[in-house]
Amino acid sequence: MSTEEKNGGPSHTIAVLVENKFGVLAKVAGLFSARGYNIDSLSVGVTQDPTVSRITLVTRGDERILEQIRKQLSKLIDTIKVMDMVREDTVQREMMLVKVAAPRSARAEILQIVEVFRARIVDLSAETLIIEITGDDGKIGAFLELLAPFGLKEIARTGKAALSRGPKTLKSTKG
Amino acid sequence: MTKYNWLIKDVRQIQGVIREAVRVATGGRPGPVLVDIPKDIQTARTEYNPQAPVRGPLPAVRQMPEPDAKAIEKLIEAMERAERPVILAGAGIIKAGASAELAQFARHAQIPVINTLLGMGGFPGTDPLFLGMPGMHGTAYANFALCECDLLINLGARFDDRVTGKVSSFCLKAVIVHVDIDAAEIGKRVKTHIPILGNVRDVLRSLNQQVRPVERRAWIGQVEAWKRDYPLQYGWDGSVKPQYVIEQIQEITGGDALFATGVGQHQMWAAQFLRFNEPRAFVSSGGLGTMGFGLPASIGAKFGRPDKEVWLIDGDGSFAMTLVELATAAMYNVPVRAVILNNAFLGMVRQWQELFFGKRYSHSHYPTNPDFAKIAEGYGVKGFSVRDVDQVRSVLEQAADHDGPVVMDFHVNPEENVWPMVPAGAGNDEMQLAPPAPESAR
Numbered sequence: 001m002s003t004e005e006k007n008g009g010p011s012h013t014i015a016v017l018v019e020n021k022f023g024v025l026a027k028v029a030g031l032f033s034a035r036g037y038n039i040d041s042l043s044v045g046v047t048q049d050p051t052v053s054r055i056t057l058v059t060r061g062d063e064r065i066l067e068q069i070r071k072q073l074s075k076l077i078d079t080i081k082v083m084d085m086v087r088e089d090t091v092q093r094e095m096m097l098v099k100v101a102a103p104r105s106a107r108a109e110i111l112q113i114v115e116v117f118r119a120r121i122v123d124l125s126a127e128t129l130i131i132e133i134t135g136d137d138g139k140i141g142a143f144l145e146l147l148a149p150f151g152l153k154e155i156a157r158t159g160k161a162a163l164s165r166g167p168k169t170l171k172s173t174k175g
Numbered sequence: 176m177t178k179y180n181w182l183i184k185d186v187r188q189i190q191g192v193i194r195e196a197v198r199v200a201t202g203g204r205p206g207p208v209l210v211d212i213p214k215d216i217q218t219a220r221t222e223y224n225p226q227a228p229v230r231g232p233l234p235a236v237r238q239m240p241e242p243d244a245k246a247i248e249k250l251i252e253a254m255e256r257a258e259r260p261v262i263l264a265g266a267g268i269i270k271a272g273a274s275a276e277l278a279q280f281a282r283h284a285q286i287p288v289i290n291t292l293l294g295m296g297g298f299p300g301t302d303p304l305f306l307g308m309p310g311m312h313g314t315a316y317a318n319f320a321l322c323e324c325d326l327l328i329n330l331g332a333r334f335d336d337r338v339t340g341k342v343s344s345f346c347l348k349a350v351i352v353h354v355d356i357d358a359a360e361i362g363k364r365v366k367t368h369i370p371i372l373g374n375v376r377d378v379l380r381s382l383n384q385q386v387r388p389v390e391r392r393a394w395i396g397q398v399e400a401w402k403r404d405y406p407l408q409y410g411w412d413g414s415v416k417p418q419y420v421i422e423q424i425q426e427i428t429g430g431d432a433l434f435a436t437g438v439g440q441h442q443m444w445a446a447q448f449l450r451f452n453e454p455r456a457f458v459s460s461g462g463l464g465t466m467g468f469g470l471p472a473s474i475g476a477k478f479g480r481p482d483k484e485v486w487l488i489d490g491d492g493s494f495a496m497t498l499v500e501l502a503t504a505a506m507y508n509v510p511v512r513a514v515i516l517n518n519a520f521l522g523m524v525r526q527w528q529e530l531f532f533g534k535r536y537s538h539s540h541y542p543t544n545p546d547f548a549k550i551a552e553g554y555g556v557k558g559f560s561v562r563d564v565d566q567v568r569s570v571l572e573q574a575a576d577h578d579g580p581v582v583m584d585f586h587v588n589p590e591e592n593v594w595p596m597v598p599a600g601a602g603n604d605e606m607q608l609a610p611p612a613p614e615s616a617r
């Protein structure tokens with residue numbers, strides 16, 4: 001199943017520049033939980049300006065809810081900028097580690113899938129493999145679908161990172 | 176709860192943070208902030224630097240841009256087309272200091288004005304254009320006007336659910352205009368046709384320069400007929416009626432006083448039966464429903480405006496929560512006139528239990544309330560206890576003349592209800608004007 005249309009409408013990626021201070025992430029997360037909005041994934045990291053962090057979050061809802069989310073995020077005192085990351089105009093990637101059951105008999109087939117998806121094997125044991133893969137929603141979803149029949153033991157995903165294509169940037173106009 | 180908060184870890188941050196705190200609290204949509212100063216910082220030493228740096232202009236509290244002239248133009252066009260316009264004026268008017276601008280606008284354009292609970296005092300309660308409060312315990316004529324209007328101009332009200340009732344039946348015939356300083360409030364609950372982001376005072380000033388005077392005989396006539404035919408009312412049965420006590424306070428003060436309240440039925444009656452004639456004359460807690468707010472708020476109001484008479488209209492339940500503040504009133508001899516409309520019930524809860532829970536009065540009855548007059552005397556504060564309607568006026572007059580704090584414990588009809596009422600979850604068009612007929616009479 002694609003992540004597009006589970007419950008609560010299509011998914012959207014939003015990038016937020018915030019002050020790089022403790023407590024800011026809690027406020028952003030609190031805003032979502034207080035209003036009952038979904039967060040599908042969230043990733044945070046410092047930017048080229050060490051006083052500014054970038055949060056990339058994936059959420060879900062109709063246009064009215066999305067507008068509220070945008071407005072509520074903009075209203076936080078520590079928010080510097082909010083931007084919709086529209087799929088067509090942005091590059092979006094996520095990294096996933098997946099541990100899959102891999103008895104000797106199944107290895108060849110798994111290795112073939114890994115090859116086709118340009119994923120990497122990063123750990124190997126008698127019964128399992130850990131595979132690292134980077135991609136957009138579609139790629140990661142398809143990869144998981146193909147691995148599922150072998151038995152997915154554990155999955156860890158980083159959450160999405162997204163940048164606009166071309167010279168356009170999400171500038172922080174601080175100070 | 177706060178708009179923002181700080182934890183100070185280095186004494187040298189204090190000056191900058193305090194300046195920033197004031198800026199955040201007062202900038203954009205105002206709101207409370209908290210600065211946490213730990214014990215070690217409180218006792219540390221530092222140099223005072225009047226030029227201590229403040230963080231740059233924060234995006235969320237930057238000065239508002241000028242309101243969009245095109246949107247204002249749209250509003251003016253809508254006003255020219257409208258036959259039945261109504262203004263819904265909220266707390267934003269008071270926060271913006273825009274009462275004079277609102278009065279000029281409403282009178283010039285001949286548009287009736289409804290005030291939210293927290294907007295009370297933003298428009299003179301005695302003006303013929305005033306329609307009182309909307310929504311759950313609003314006046315019948317305000318709710319009729321909301322249901323029938325073809326243009327609703329919301330000036331600094333956040334379309335709270337107590338105001339709108341069921342959103343899907345709110346102002347169905349109207350073009351909806353929303354002026355607010357907080358973008359997140361516009362379109363949040365009610366679909367808005369003409370959004371205007373900005374300070375409502377700037378918007379009103381711009382409107383006042385452009386609006387042409389008009390006559391609206393038919394609509395104003397209709398509204399006046401509703402006011403005449405469906406006034407606020409209550410029955411007589413020989414008991415002390417809480418609404419009557421408030422009417423007497425209104426007569427004695429002429430509305431020229433500050434009024435604080437607790438939370439509950441008494442608060443609704445105060446909003447319905449008092450006529451506030453200036454902004455900030457009504458000191459009441461809104462959606463947060465802070466019982467116990469009244470007494471401390473009234474003491475604070477008197478310190479803030481020593482030139483004004485200050486009355487507290489409180490419930491027995493609310494008063495009990497913070498009555499220890501009588502010590503403060505006594506210590507500084509603060510002349511607040513505390514009126515307790517004592518129904519020996521958490522009345523607002525009881526009303527819901529009566530109407531929606533088959534009269535199962537669970538944990539709302541307090542027959543063991545203390546003698547509040549005696550408690551007052553215990554603090555060295557003058558106390559009155561009133562059980563007889565005929566004493567109401569004279570006790571209020573004595574209190575008004577007393578040089579110091581007074582507590583008046585009025586034993587009112589215990590099962591009086593607040594009418595009209597829009598039941599929770601219903602639309603304003605489903606307002607009940609008066610008690611439903613008893614089962615047997617149906």
Ligand SMILES: Cc1cc2nc3c(=O)[nH]c(=O)nc-3n(C[C@H](O)[C@H](O)[C@H](O)COP(=O)(O)OP(=O)(O)OC[C@H]3O[C@@H](n4cnc5c(N)ncnc54)[C@H](O)[C@@H]3O)c2cc1C
Pocket residue numbers: 203204205264265266267268270271290291292293294308309310311312313330331332333334335337338354355356357360373374375376438439460461462463464523
């Ligand atoms: C028991 C009980 C019953 C109640 N019943 C009712 C009822 O029947 N009717 C009723 O009306 N209320 C009722 N209330 C109160 C209700 O819950 C809300 O608190 C109230 O309606 C909110 O009023 P408001 O939107 O004007 O104020 P606020 O909530 O303070 O909102 C003010 C709005 O103005 C905006 N603003 C601020 N400054 C500016 C500026 N400079 N320029 C432009 N905009 C600005 C803000 O962004 C905000 O959107 C009741 C409360 C209780 C506890």
Ligand SMILES: Cc1ncc(C[n+]2csc(CCOP(=O)(O)OP(=O)(O)O)c2C)c(N)n1
Pocket residue numbers: 437438439440441442463464465466489490491492493494516518520521522523524
């Ligand atoms: C601290 C707190 N507890 C509970 C409530 C819920 N509540 C709202 S009104 C009310 C009754 C208030 O009783 P009282 O002060 O006697 O006023 P009355 O309604 O009787 O006039 C209660 C319990 C609240 N708003 N605040």
Ligand SMILES: [Mg+2]
Pocket residue numbers: 439490491492516517518519520521522
């Ligand atoms: Mg009571």
